[in-house]
Amino acid sequence: MNNTSSTGNSTNPNKSWFRKITDGLVYIMQEYLPSSYVLALLLALIVFIVGLVFTDSSFMDMVNYSGEGFFELLGFTMQMVLILVTGHAFANSPIILRILRRLARIPKNRVSAVVFTSFVSYIATYLHWGFGLVAGALLAKEIATINYGKKIHYPILVAAAYSGNIARGPSSSIFLGPTSPGHAAEHITGIIPLSDTLLMPLNVVMTILLLIVIPLVYHFMVPSAEESIEIDASIIEADRRAQEESGNAKGAKTSIADRFDNSKIILMLFAGILLIYLVGYFSEAGFLGLDINSIILIFMVLGMFAHGTPNNYANAIKTATATADSMILQFPIYAAIMVMLRETGLASTISQFFIDISSANTLPLFTFYSSSLINFFIPSGGGLWAIQGPIALEAAVELGASVEATMVGLAWGDTWSSQIQPFWALPLLAIAGLDVKDIMGYCSMIFFVSGIIISVFLLIM
Structure with missing residues (x-):
């Protein structure tokens, strides 16, 4: 969808200053932001x-890096693809879709639709980032479909x-990283449980505040x-058409092979085995x-339990993999960037620059800024x-700063700049059928507003 919309060029004198700034950002992103691959x-x-x-x-050093x-992140790339694909398959299961369709009927006008989507997506992403991306996209599409003709601005909804x-x-x-033995900074800080970072009282308060403020910001950005x-x-x-084809396929089950493909017993037995493993795993390891x-x-x-049969789940995975193509294409490039930054020392230089201008009180804040840049x-x-991680936590120990608050700054920096770095928006956009240029202007406003809130909290942690 090409949305070089009138929101970026409108000269309506009755617009609020907030809308004018938003429209300016939308116009800039649509005109100058290249594709995510470029x-x-x-x-x-x-x-x-x-x-x-x-x-x-040297030149050959950089070529070799x-x-x-x-190929540095092939294992991690596969993990990220599986998180996205399994989250997508579960979110696209009949039971979750029924829930999303019921949720989609809650907002009653175009403004509440955008606010509601932001609120639900935030909660879903907090629970699981892959699930949140998929559920948010499906919810936005469902709301836009149900309310077709009611002038809901689809780009801002997405x-x-x-x-x-x-x-x-x-x-x-990042929060999970230091919870396991053998993590990259264990020799510096030891194990850092989630109760000291993710569940730190001030971090919980900040998380809840952002849950309130971000939908409110979208309330003021909705175009006329x-x-x-x-x-x-x-x-x-x-x-x-996809739903009709799925229904026709279900009605064509005749052969013995089809009966195996659509046997609930086979999939439920295997899913049950995995469930028993998970119960045993967490009974020993706990939440950590x-x-x-x-x-x-x-x-x-x-996802297996939600889809019920091998055929249904396999089709859900097949559909889900279509949203991971950009991740597969681009992750090796970012892996190359990561190694170049690491081997040349550029990443350490960036991190060290922010550490050098930090005090014990400001280190969490500057860690947030440096991690956002990286x-x-x-x-x-x-x-x-x-x-x-190791550089920031070692600095925290040396400066006498809060190791836990520094971890919080590192974790939020990992996601803050994602509002203007479109890589993680690609799966969501694949589901929604939009281009990255269609949404980045609105995301830029969230980048600025959330940055202020996170910065204030990091200064007082």
């Missing part, structure tokens, strides 16, 4: 040139769904009915056992934790 390539070239000019690395780094991605919950790899661009009718028609692999397994088991080049919490 952005990844540009970032890689920038890091290559900066490393060549400002470090001791790039080539070797391309942007509101993506705004939930700023939430950091128990699936955050005259400026609204509704969901493309072709998207609605494509979904309708929650890591990337266990989250993948949880959502896989939930996250723009390495949109991976796991990669960010591996590179910056």
Whole structure:
């Protein structure tokens, strides 16, 4: 959908200053933001040139860092793809879709639709970032479809769904990183449980405040009915045809092979085995056992139970993989960027610069800013934790700063700049049928507002 909309060019004198700023950001993003793939390539070239000019690395050093780094995150890439795909498959199950359709009927007008989408997506993402991205996109599409003809601005509805991605919950790899023995900074701080970081009282208060403020900001950004661009009718028609084809396929089960493919017993037995494993795993490891692999397994088991048959779940996974293509394409590029930043020392230099201007009180804040900057080049919490985590926590110990507050700053930096770094919006946009340019203007406003709130809280932690 090409949404070089009138919201960016309108000269309506009755608009509030807030709407005028928003419209300006929307226009800038639509005019100048390249595609996410081109952005990844540009970032890689920038890091290559900066490393060549400002470090001791030779041209061939940079070439080797790039080539070797391309495969550095293959295991992590597969984990991220599985988190997204299993979360998508579960969110797209009949029981969850029924819940989403009921939720989609709650908002009664175009403004409440956007506010409600932002609120629900934030909560869903807090529970699990992959699930939140998918559920938010599906909710936005469902609301836009049900209310077709009521002038709901689809781009801002999808942007509101993506705004939930700023939430950091128990699936955050940075919060989870130091909870396990052998983590990158264990020799500095030991084990840091979630109760000291994610569940720190001030962090909980900040999380709740953002849950209130972000939907409120979207309330003031909603374009007028005259400026609204509704969901493309072709998207609605494509979904309708997909549902009809799914129904026809269910009615064509005749052969013995089809009976196996649609046997609930087979899938339920296997899902039951995995469930028994999870119960035993968490009975021994407790909540600290929650890591990337266990989250993948949880959502896989939930998806199996929710879809009921092998055929249904396999089709759900097949559909879900279509949303992961951009991640598969771009993650190797960001892996190359990560290795270039690490091997040239540029990442350490960026982190050290912010540490050098920090005090014990301001280190969590400057860790937040530095991790946000690094996250723009390495949109991976796991990669960010591996590179910056030990440096930041060692500085916290040396300066006498709060290790826990520094961890909170690192974790929120991992997600804050994602509101202007479109990488994690790609799966959501694939589901919604929009381009990154359609939503980044609205996301930029959330970037500024949330940045102020997070900064204030980090200063008082």
